[in-house]
Amino acid sequence: MITEKAPGKLYIAGEYAVVENGYPAILVALDQFVTCTIKESTREMGQILSRQYHNDQLSWRRMGDQMVVDKRDNPFSYILSAIRVTEEYARTFERELRIYDIQIDSQLDNKSGRKYGLGSSAAVTVATVKALCRFYNLPVTKDTIFKLAAIAHFEVQGNGSLGDVAASVYGGWISYHSFDRQWLAQQRKYLNIKSLVDLPWPDLRIEPLHAPKNLQLLIGWTGKPASTSQLVDKISLFKARQQDEYRHFLEESKACIQQMVNGFHDQDLEEIKREIRYNRDLLKQLGTNSGVNIETPVLHQLCQIAEQFGGAAKISGAGGGDCGIVAIDRDGDNFKGVLKSWAKNHIEQLPLNVHFIADVKEKIQKHLPLH
Structure with a gap:
């Protein structure tokens, strides 16, 4: 059994502008988490289980005569996208794909399932990617996890800056400059996923920040x-x-x-x-x-x-x-x-505190860039 978790986030400043390539925002990771647990299935079918999401609602709209479901507010869409993207990456390392059960537990919504706005879709994406990377024993860094989770999240949502994904991966206080998502969408058509992850992404910049003690x-x-x-x-x-x-x-x-x-x-x-x-x-x-x-x-x-x-x-x-x-x-x-x-x-x-990740905290103290 493998368990990984990812923290929620809040934007401190830079909202809306950060969706444009290269524009900055400041975010903070918080000590409430989405936890993903994976274990090999003994059956021919795997399951995705979550106490929080069993009554999740879907939004839909009319496009001409068609009923179009908005998957962007449904956490299962992010879990499935994270599985697709991470397994695509696993295949580049010649891993044999397996059948497994996934259990998702979230602290990012209240007991009635109402969302606090702490980035639950990003956190569930990051937690799922991290758990699957361990499950398949993939050689990954935090930069790799960020890029895999960013691809998975973007392929569901189609907009947004992915700053919430960065906060869930790196923790603490960060300054985040959004990358060129149009470039990502274009390269995704032509490059295999390992080549895409290994490339530098245009305009992407993530810097740890050290908050004043007071x-x-x-x-x-x-x-x-x-x-x-x-x-x-x-x-x-x-x-x-x-x-x-x-x-x-x-x-x-x-x-x-x-x-x-x-x-x-x-x-x-x-x-x-x-x-x-x-x-x-x-x-x-x-x-x-x-x-x-x-x-x-x-x-x-x-x-x-x-x-x-x-x-x-x-x-x-x-x-x-x-x-x-x-x-x-x-x-x-x-x-x-x-x-x-x-x-x-x-x-x-919301009585929450800043969540730091150990190796990232060391980089902050040494004034080293995250990415």
Whole structure:
């Protein structure tokens, strides 16, 4: 029996802009996990089991007269894609494919199955790839796992930056520059998967960040799940119709993230907080210009409460629900005031911590790049 796990994630800043090639975002991995367990089957058929996903719903839409199922919010689609991609990689090492049972357990949703927005689709993809690589005894690095999981995730979702996959693979705080997914889609048609994984990917850059010691990260959940893939689709329409405004948003977001990364390098919490506030303003303006409800009334309330106590707050991820994050000084009692006020206003604190992966933590301390 083989068991592997992958952490959930939250975006700290850079949402939406990061879906464009080479544009940066900052993410953090959290100590809640998706766990994948694999064991050889004694039957002629294998099983994929999950307590969380047995009642999962599918979304669908009409395309002409056709009913089209949206697989992007169904975790089984990611598990199956991870299996296909990893076994394709295993065949390049002449591994004989076997029959097995997979058990998935997730801490990234609440007990009723509602999603917190912690990147469960990325984490389940990464956990499945990691477990299968061990099952087939494949010689892989974290870079290999990231690329296999990114291919698997992208082939289901078809959009997004894959930053959540990076956070699940590398852990801790990271700065992530998205790679050219159109290049990936083209090369996928012509190259075998081992050649594709071995190549450098255009624009991809992943850098570990070391957070200031006095930075306390608070996470609030609105109680309303959101669909990232559908919100990104809506922003894509705005991008096509108002290209100049969208380009301005991209450049401002890029400058903001670069300045925030400098705040991490300088261990300057106030600089980080300033840029979180500016990134919030940029995302609110994007929502207004595009007609997409990025910062909902509850997310607005979550942020305003944090600001009253000296914290810097914004949405995390695509918005429209899910989570908000707060950077606040851990010295003093201000963060306790945030939590009390959130509770009074029915905003749930998610008591999560940053999850570091041992060998990546060593690279952070030595200031070495991850990729």
